Amino acid sequence: NAADKAADYANYFCSYSYLYHQKQMLMDHVRMRAYHSAIMNNKHLFAGKTVLDCGTGSGVLSIWAAQAGAAKVYACEFTDMAIHARNLVEKNGLSDVIEVIQSSVEDLQLPCKVDIIVSEWMGYLLLRESMLDSVIRARNKWMKPGGSMFPSHATMYFSAISFEDDREGKINDYQHSMAEWSKFSGEMKNFYNIDVSALDGPFKKEQADYYIYSSLWTELRIEHVVGQPVIIKKMDLNTCSLADAECVNEVPFDITIPFPVTVSGYAGWFTVDFNGSVENPATKRVILSTGPEMGYTHWGQQVFYLHDAVDCSTDTKLHGTVSMTRQEKNKRLYNLNLTHQVDEEGEPLKVTYEIP
């Protein structure tokens, strides 16, 4: 409805209408190289074919598809970035192949079905932004039988990490904020005759939610990862349903710590594969990984710190479950729900993190 759309524009689409924001994605060379080599090394999937680019942004994927020999590319973009994409396409001499259509993917009208859908829809921790919904809807409506999604598969990883400097920094920020509240509370009483103690608890909760129970964008290095990362979701984008894209159902994990180390919390990231479809497979298979082994991507990793770190010895076991659910107030955002237990000791900890 109209109200949802207006809030969605304010919260979500608006940032994509800035070249500055598109440029940040275009300067993410891990991302760029993966899409570029996946297209250029699998020209047979594009040559003479009809392509749909869902959320073309600056138009980059459409331009590569055209350069790979596509007969026709429909480049769909909701925001005014479509105007810039159209100029870029023209300047690169590809106006006869690429048609930029300013529309939501949902309202898109095409004269025919397509052979392949390219899209860069991935958000933090893969699902954030919920743009995959739009891509699946486009697939269901516009993909020819046997056509392929590009990327074709997605995998989500979850891992224990040790990064005490960073965790302690956050805990310090939180404690600093609470110390400032104490001072503030005294001033409110002394200067203005107001007792704000009724707000002590709510403020503490608000700040804990902000500093601790929100995930953080972090650029992890491989040495921060402790034990084996766990796969928490796999999706075949050629066949998955809207329900598959909605959440991560509760997944149990069991991580064995290989050496004595302080575990600070957990982290998540994803990879996508460009395999084509069964009928139209890629010959050179490319993987885009946003894991800590790859260096910088604009996705980084999302980190979930524990309030209290866990000192582990060799063979300590971290048991738990993890799930991801959409936020009530904004369906493009997620919470991560964690239960966690060290060996078999005590009650499992149960916490929910907001992925901001």
Next chain:
Amino acid sequence: NAADKAADYANYFCSYSYLYHQKQMLMDHVRMRAYHSAIMNNKHLFAGKTVLDCGTGSGVLSIWAAQAGAAKVYACEFTDMAIHARNLVEKNGLSDVIEVIQSSVEDLQLPCKVDIIVSEWMGYLLLRESMLDSVIRARNKWMKPGGSMFPSHATMYFSAISFEDDREGKINDYQHSMAEWSKFSGEMKNFYNIDVSALDGPFKKEQADYYIYSSLWTELRIEHVVGQPVIIKKMDLNTCSLADAECVNEVPFDITIPFPVTVSGYAGWFTVDFNGSVENPATKRVILSTGPEMGYTHWGQQVFYLHDAVDCSTDTKLHGTVSMTRQEKNKRLYNLNLTHQVDEEGEPLKVTYEIP
């Protein structure tokens, strides 16, 4: 309509639902002392009276009104902050006097008219956020004849300033961003076979709008102000109309520079007065000033830098006009439109700044 309301919530109200944000206002002691002393030194305006607090936030102004002897205070707040306000009121033992009503001011229903309306509705450069509209609507609907607005008057100031360090910092940021674009443009061609030159102009405009043609929150010191500040708008809040609150009509200015100095641009700020009404005047008149002579307020001053500074000598004259208009895309936000000419030389410069 519903769509406008949803976007408004996402863009505007949301931040006020955080205690952290309310606390920033409560820690602005210039603000707090002005309201506190205006109320406590004019208890006759409150004692035994019925008060409406438009946008009560944490409830602070209502608590003071009750402490000053109000018979009844209606504390109206749209966001969930109303829940915290209610707790605060209770903890301070004022639940029998203060009724917290979670509602928009526009939809508010009261059993009777009120003697006085207290509100802290002022945004950056006074008008930003356009909350005054809501307060005027409440006044027109709920104020008894002869009742008073608290504050009762508002004045906007505009001044030439010299602050080259800050201006040059911004110009450097802008130039740095454009240098990075050059590098980016080369990489896009070399690595990915895309000519992005079609976007050179639009990117430059986007960055100039961001770095130069947007006003900046600044904490000016008195020595940055050059010549006499000009009053660009005065409002009697007891009588002003919605049309008065909408914009600043084009005002000419004529500033004589008193000594040789480099003018970096202009700045704006405001004051409000707590005079009561003609029928119910304040006995002690308090002024809340957000000008550079007062030290920190959370409003600071809004600064509008020129792309090219002006070297002035004694008696150089800066002529021009200034107006403020609401943005098409978001009626709570303003543009400032400036024309400016040094002595009688050349064509006047004409620029529009966004107040973000």
